[in-house]
Amino acid sequence: GAGVSQSPRYKVAKRGQDVALRCDPISGHVSLFWYQQALGQGPEFLTYFQNEAQLDKSGLPSDRFFAERPEGSVSTLKIQRTQQEDSAVYLCASSAPGVDLSGANVLTFGAGSRLTVL
Amino acid sequence: AQKVTQAQTEISVVEKEDVTLDCVYETRDTTYYLFWYKQPPSGELVFLIRRNSFDEQNEISGRYSWNFQKSTSSFNFTITASQVVDSAVYFCALRRPGGYQKVTFGTGTKLQVIP
Numbered sequence: 219g220a221g222v223s224q225s226p227r228y229k230v231a232k233r234g235q236d237v238a239l240r241c242d243p244i245s246g247h248v249s250l251f252w253y254q255q256a257l258g259q260g261p262e263f264l265t266y267f268q269n270e271a272q273l274d275k276s277g278l279p280s281d282r283f284f285a286e287r288p289e290g291s292v293s294t295l296k297i298q299r300t301q302q303e304d305s306a307v308y309l310c311a312s313s314a315p316g317v318d319l320s321g322a323n324v325l326t327f328g329a330g331s332r333l334t335v336l
Numbered sequence: 337a338q339k340v341t342q343a344q345t346e347i348s349v350v351e352k353e354d355v356t357l358d359c360v361y362e363t364r365d366t367t368y369y370l371f372w373y374k375q376p377p378s379g380e381l382v383f384l385i386r387r388n389s390f391d392e393q394n395e396i397s398g399r400y401s402w403n404f405q406k407s408t409s410s411f412n413f414t415i416t417a418s419q420v421v422d423s424a425v426y427f428c429a430l431r432r433p434g435g436y437q438k439v440t441f442g443t444g445t446k447l448q449v450i451p
Contacts, residue, residue, distance in 0.1 A: 263438040263440075
């Protein structure tokens with residue numbers, strides 16, 4: 219597609235429910251990132267995929283958070299047994315394959331999924 | 337460890353005024369990259385500029401300009417003759433070079449341009 223698409227845009231969950239957030243990156247983009255953005259804060263890194271391989275999950279806040287990208291395109295971020303502190307916007311970003319001449323590929327972000335846990 | 341500080345939480349200016357958004361960063365790397373992103377109310381982060389640590393030349397793009405000073409670890413962003421459409425949250429960010437490196441963002445500066 220033309221941009222990074224995320225769904226749902228808004229999700230309200232009761233505490234304890236499981237949620238799944240979807241990211242459809244730009245076609246052909248190898249790298250995919252998930253970020254968490256709390257209200258009034260900057261995005262915080264959660265996890266990174268290169269194709270289907272999850273190379274870094276150091277930012278996932280607990281074992282209730284799980285991400286996958288089984289075919290190297292669409293990715294899903296799953297949060298089990300949601301807690302109120304999970305309320306945030308979850309941003310997905312992708313970048314083109316390889317390393318561009320600058321050495322630092324630009325990330326293209328989706329509009330995010332806003333999760334509210336009651 | 338890498339850190340980005342945007343001390344200005346919110347700024348309000350009247351349309352057509354100039355405004356500068358401050359960014360100070362910390363890194364132990366000798367090579368690194370700096371970015372500015374804009375986040376309008378729609379939520380999507382929009383890339384504005386990328387600068388590598390080797391290039392200290394200031395850059396101008398239309399009403400936007402960036403002042404990179406390695407000596408003070410600052411990468412400030414100036415909007416000249418601000419417009420209402422400039423109202424957004426602006427993030428400064430830092431990353432290492434290489435095929436994959438996570439981006440570290442500041443906490444953002446919310447800019448409100450009043451007509």
